[in-house]
Amino acid sequence: MASPQSFHTSSISQRSNLPLLFKLRYPSKPPNQARMPTISSCLVSDRKQKAGPLSTEKLLSLATKEVIELEARVMVGTYARAPVVFVSGKGCLLYDVDGKEYLDMTAGIAVTSLGHGDPDWVKAVAEQANALAHVSNVYYSIPQVALAKRLVDCSFADRVFFTNSGTEANEAAIKFSRKFQKFMNPNEKHPATEFVAFTHSFHGRTMGALALTSKEKYREPFEPVMPGVTFIQYGSIEEAKRTIQKGKTAAVFVEPIQGEGGIYTATKDFLQALRTFCDEAGALLIFDEVQCGLGRTGHLWAYETFGVEPDIMTLAKPLANGLPIGAVLVTEMVSSAIASGDHGSTFAGSPLVCHAALAVLDKIQEPSFLDSVRNKGLYLKELLTKKLEGNPHVKAVRGLGLIVGIELDVQASSLVDACREAGLVVLTAGKGNVVRLVPPLIISEKEIDHAVQIIAECLPVLDATIS
Numbered sequence: 001m002a003s004p005q006s007f008h009t010s011s012i013s014q015r016s017n018l019p020l021l022f023k024l025r026y027p028s029k030p031p032n033q034a035r036m037p038t039i040s041s042c043l044v045s046d047r048k049q050k051a052g053p054l055s056t057e058k059l060l061s062l063a064t065k066e067v068i069e070l071e072a073r074v075m076v077g078t079y080a081r082a083p084v085v086f087v088s089g090k091g092c093l094l095y096d097v098d099g100k101e102y103l104d105m106t107a108g109i110a111v112t113s114l115g116h117g118d119p120d121w122v123k124a125v126a127e128q129a130n131a132l133a134h135v136s137n138v139y140y141s142i143p144q145v146a147l148a149k150r151l152v153d154c155s156f157a158d159r160v161f162f163t164n165s166g167t168e169a170n171e172a173a174i175k176f177s178r179k180f181q182k183f184m185n186p187n188e189k190h191p192a193t194e195f196v197a198f199t200h201s202f203h204g205r206t207m208g209a210l211a212l213t214s215k216e217k218y219r220e221p222f223e224p225v226m227p228g229v230t231f232i233q234y235g236s237i238e239e240a241k242r243t244i245q246k247g248k249t250a251a252v253f254v255e256p257i258q259g260e261g262g263i264y265t266a267t268k269d270f271l272q273a274l275r276t277f278c279d280e281a282g283a284l285l286i287f288d289e290v291q292c293g294l295g296r297t298g299h300l301w302a303y304e305t306f307g308v309e310p311d312i313m314t315l316a317k318p319l320a321n322g323l324p325i326g327a328v329l330v331t332e333m334v335s336s337a338i339a340s341g342d343h344g345s346t347f348a349g350s351p352l353v354c355h356a357a358l359a360v361l362d363k364i365q366e367p368s369f370l371d372s373v374r375n376k377g378l379y380l381k382e383l384l385t386k387k388l389e390g391n392p393h394v395k396a397v398r399g400l401g402l403i404v405g406i407e408l409d410v411q412a413s414s415l416v417d418a419c420r421e422a423g424l425v426v427l428t429a430g431k432g433n434v435v436r437l438v439p440p441l442i443i444s445e446k447e448i449d450h451a452v453q454i455i456a457e458c459l460p461v462l463d464a465t466i467s
């Protein structure tokens, strides 16, 4: 069956069961004659679908097989999902419809940093849902302003713009960069509009963020995407020096640690050089910390590890521990270019998500919490190295804090499937050849032991995988 690859990577994995999904979606077409369904077959299946509406109660009590079959009929097929239906979670444990327990080394995709059902987070969400879940950005709300103040107080930034996701945060950063260049160069007929991004980068799926995402497979079906993006080698100071140009480069987008691309960590020299080249060219330096920020490295911000500050930083995934939120943190200089009406969002920064995010920050900002993430990250990497070293399929174990990758010489999907069968959920990254471990940051050493044990025991399945 398909692996639980993140939908980003791969999500159509080498071993994903596309023919089966196709069969479920278009029952009248055998997979080996896969063709697009005719309009009349769509209408027939539509009528069938609508003939028997199910009550919410019935829908919410479907069994695994029924959920998988229904999904294949009623959802657009963007995700290659693993055949498991999760219904509850507590801490680092997840439970499926049949009550089977899984140890969660995914946290969504680096989202639920406090684990599932953290009591303080639940309390904040319930309190705010009772008081006021949503109010439009036509008005003020206390949790939104309080969260902005908290983010400003604990980072390089002076001001914040809220979004609902990581890709939207990057989209906003693109707009802010363009506006900034116009604002700073009012007499220029053609102020800088271009962007520099890197090999293995992932910045999101909307048309601007997608243009900054390196994998051609993601961009190509939707071209033309936003023009004017140059991709250069992640880590190459020489290429960066040549490419970042005054009057041409509006901004440079970089992940201090690349998650989706395969868990690659930048060097201090590389980020420092980007800072210098951007300053010389009047370009903005943008750190995408959507995946690596907010405590995952054992520092609140990944950039702290390198001692280099950006002009803009984008955040999302763990900020509200699973509720949709993104944020763009900017300096006063960047903010000064942005005027009322330049950007906005109906949902972003709602009292509900912002109150939840404050509960998250209350915990992860604690120095003792961050210390524990650093220690557990070292423990995880050491244990993986010890237990997996010597296996011919394991090429490298890398990462920082609790964002760790195991690079293999073959596709990781059979290992991921075997781990899941054994009660451990993990993700892939890179070209599908990296096992990505991004557990809830509250994971215990005992749970780490258990996870590593399962991975080690499942490794032999790779012997049957052809590279």
Ligand SMILES: Cc1ncc(COP(=O)(O)O)c(C=O)c1O
Binding pocket: 008, 109, 165, 166, 167, 168, 170, 202, 203, 204, 205, 255, 259, 260, 288, 289, 290, 291, 292, 316, 317
């Ligand atoms: C570094 C990075 N930026 C942006 C995104 C896009 O975030 P979202 O899926 O919330 O749009 C992701 C998602 O994986 C990411 O890892």
